[in-house]
Amino acid sequence: MKSYFRKEIDAIAGYTPGEQPKVANLIKLNTNENPYPPSPQVIKVLRDFDPARLRRYPDPTADALRDIFASAVGMKRENVIIGNGSDDLLTMIFRAFTSPELPVAVFEPTYSLYPVLAAMQGAPVIKINLDTGSFSYPADSVQQAKNANLLIITRPNAPTGNCAEKELVKNICAGFDGIVLIDEAYSDFADDNCAEFAAEFDNVLVMRTFSKGSSMAGLRLGYAFGSKILIDGLMKLKDSYNVDMLSQELAKANFLDAAYRKECVAKIISERENLTAKLTGIGFKVIPSQANFLFAAPPDGDGAGAFQALRDEAVIVRYFPGEVTGKYLRITIGTPEENARLFQVLEKRFCK
Numbered sequence: 001m002k003s004y005f006r007k008e009i010d011a012i013a014g015y016t017p018g019e020q021p022k023v024a025n026l027i028k029l030n031t032n033e034n035p036y037p038p039s040p041q042v043i044k045v046l047r048d049f050d051p052a053r054l055r056r057y058p059d060p061t062a063d064a065l066r067d068i069f070a071s072a073v074g075m076k077r078e079n080v081i082i083g084n085g086s087d088d089l090l091t092m093i094f095r096a097f098t099s100p101e102l103p104v105a106v107f108e109p110t111y112s113l114y115p116v117l118a119a120m121q122g123a124p125v126i127k128i129n130l131d132t133g134s135f136s137y138p139a140d141s142v143q144q145a146k147n148a149n150l151l152i153i154t155r156p157n158a159p160t161g162n163c164a165e166k167e168l169v170k171n172i173c174a175g176f177d178g179i180v181l182i183d184e185a186y187s188d189f190a191d192d193n194c195a196e197f198a199a200e201f202d203n204v205l206v207m208r209t210f211s212k213g214s215s216m217a218g219l220r221l222g223y224a225f226g227s228k229i230l231i232d233g234l235m236k237l238k239d240s241y242n243v244d245m246l247s248q249e250l251a252k253a254n255f256l257d258a259a260y261r262k263e264c265v266a267k268i269i270s271e272r273e274n275l276t277a278k279l280t281g282i283g284f285k286v287i288p289s290q291a292n293f294l295f296a297a298p299p300d301g302d303g304a305g306a307f308q309a310l311r312d313e314a315v316i317v318r319y320f321p322g323e324v325t326g327k328y329l330r331i332t333i334g335t336p337e338e339n340a341r342l343f344q345v346l347e348k349r350f351c352k
């Protein structure tokens with residue numbers, strides 16, 4: 001049959017999400033999920049939820065959530081939009097700000113969904129290379145991105161785990177003639193964040209997710225905040241009821257239990273530092289991480305080999321082929337027991 005798809009859709013392979021294997025007893029350290037469950041408050045809301053309420057549509061704009069997220073960053077409801085995961089918000093953002101005439105600039109390497117969304121729009125991608133050794137950010141980023149309409153800074157970056165210097169991010173926000181999206185999917189694990197730039201600059205959006213620090217990847221909830229003019233524009237692109245009623249309620253209960261979330265995050269950060277030291281001790285090059293994962297190159301620089309060795313022992317991590325990324329593994333920080341098992345396999349392989 002001849003293809004009836006738009007040529008942009010025929011041209012792309014589509015995004016490949018990290019594997020979600022169904023095998024029991026597997027150690028799953030490949031998609032940066034949180035190893036700890038969400039707040040006990042979530043269980044309470046689930047237990048008390050009256051299913052009869054599902055007859056009705058949810059609040060289309062999730063205003064109760066917008067209010068609590070807004071107040072957490074010193075903004076107003078009008079400054080916040082809710083998404084069915086932050087990938088949903090990314091789809092809206094690419095539809096809003098990119099086209100064949102409106103390129104997007106991204107750093108390389110970064111979250112591999114961005115180029116796929118650009119391709120769907122037929123939008124050119126301007127790649128700004130990070131330093132191939134340290135993954136630090138070039139000082140002339142604004143200059144390199146000058147022909148783009150949208151520039152994405154992932155902070156902390158995925159898959160490398162490091163953060164662009166805050167001063168550089170501020171300079172980009174002030175100097176870039178286009179929209180700056182700061183994707184803060186992993187900011188719960190970082191020393192600082194860039195929330196204030198969303199209030200300071202009209203062209204800046206900051207985006208967060210419940211999938212990492214909040215232990216709710218299965219729920220699908222994200223939010224973005226920025227100037228009213230940007231949020232109003234994105235609202236036009238949103239599916240009418242993009243976040244279901246139960247997700248709205250569970251997310252609210254979880255978000256309000258900040259003490260519990262902080263406790264889980266602290267455990268992950270402590271394990272991150274512990275695993276960094278142990279892997280460094282057996283000759284790995286580990287990029288100092290501000291996220292809930294490590295980007296770590298085995299001593300022989302053979303990321304694919306180490307990936308397979310772990311897989312053979314039922315430990316799944318993420319491997320990104322490529323001249324620079326192919327030397328590394330991306331390892332999600334799990335529970336102490338999971339991390340110990342991962343380390344045991346790698347120690348056996350590299351300490352003969």
Ligand SMILES: Cc1ncc(COP(=O)(O)O)c(C=O)c1O
Nearest residue numbers: 085086087111158185209211222
């Ligand atoms: C940098 C980055 N942004 C966004 C997302 C998407 O998160 P969500 O689960 O909210 O769609 C991910 C998921 O891995 C990510 O790594």
